[in-house]
Amino acid sequence: MQCSVIVFDVFGTLLTIEKRRSPYKRLLHALAKQGRRPQANDVSMVMSHCKSFAELAKFWGYEISIDLVKSLEADLAEELDSICLYDDTRETLLKLKSQGFKLALCSNLAMPYGNAVFNQLPSFDAYAMSYAVGATKPDPKIYQHLLNELHCDAKEMLFIGDTPKADVVGPTAFGMCARLIERKKGQTLRQAMSGCVDI
Structure with missing residues (x-):
């Protein structure tokens, strides 16, 4: 055919993303510092659910600071602006x-x-x-x-x-x-x- x-x-x-900041990886690293063990399906979870950074953290049973949320959002915005x-x-x-x-x-x-x-x-x-x-x-x-x-x-x-x-x-x-x-x-x-x- x-x-x-x-x-x-x-x-x-x-x-392509010219300025990579990897905010979702940063989120996972921050949660790992709080004691959460990385899971094999973490990336799939991020990409298959419509959740904010704070909502993802809460879904996994953790809280993240407002300062971290703002930092992650800034990194995300920089990545989005650099897409071409x-x-x-x-x-x-x-x-x-x-x-x-x-x-x-x-x-x-x-x-x-x-x-x-x-x-x-x-x-x-x-x-x-x-x-x-x-x-x-x-x-x-x-x-x-x-x-x-x-x-x-x-x-x-x-x-x-x-x-x-x-x-x-x-x-x-x-x-x-x-x-x-x-x-x-x-x-x-x-x-x-x-x-x-x-x-």
């Missing part, structure tokens, strides 16, 4: 659209990053954001959300992302085609899609 839908991961694929497109993102998306492809986003990210993503990438046919779906890649639920939104078959989808497990192994197991993009090695979207899509 020929590819008719291109699904993109967001950060490390279409967008990779040089080839806009041109590539316009070319794909002109060729009739449907475009979708599928990303693991905490809720505050959602608006920044929508502002930068407003014209997609479907969105599967982990905090909205309530599941993170590679959980099949997040990929199924896209199928439900687009009313298509998994075999019609090509997934492009920078994380092997979430963006290649997960989509492939679900029945999609998938390609890894390695931005740190200078790879472009066109190069990542080579052999699957000609643009």
Whole structure:
């Protein structure tokens, strides 16, 4: 079946954060200092629930100071302000659209990053954001959300992302085609899609 839908991961694929402050990691470190043991699903929890820093701490049974909340919020704001497109993102998306492809986003990210993503990438046919779906890649639920939104078959989808497990192994197991993009090695979207899509 020929590819008719291109699904993109967001950060490390279409967008980058130039000033990383990692506020959620800071929150987890602060809770660890209070005696909380890190859990394997901590990152998934952050990215699949719509909770503030204070609400997350409370969910895990801890309280954090107002000063820490303000500091975390400042770090978050700085990260959000530094989000920008990779040089080839806009041109590539316009070319794909002109060729009739449907475009979708599928990303693991905490809720505050959602608006920044929508502002930068407003014209997609479907969105599967982990905090909205309530599941993170590679959980099949997040990929199924896209199928439900687009009313298509998994075999019609090509997934492009920078994380092997979430963006290649997960989509492939679900029945999609998938390609890894390695931005740190200078790879472009066109190069990542080579052999699957000609643009």
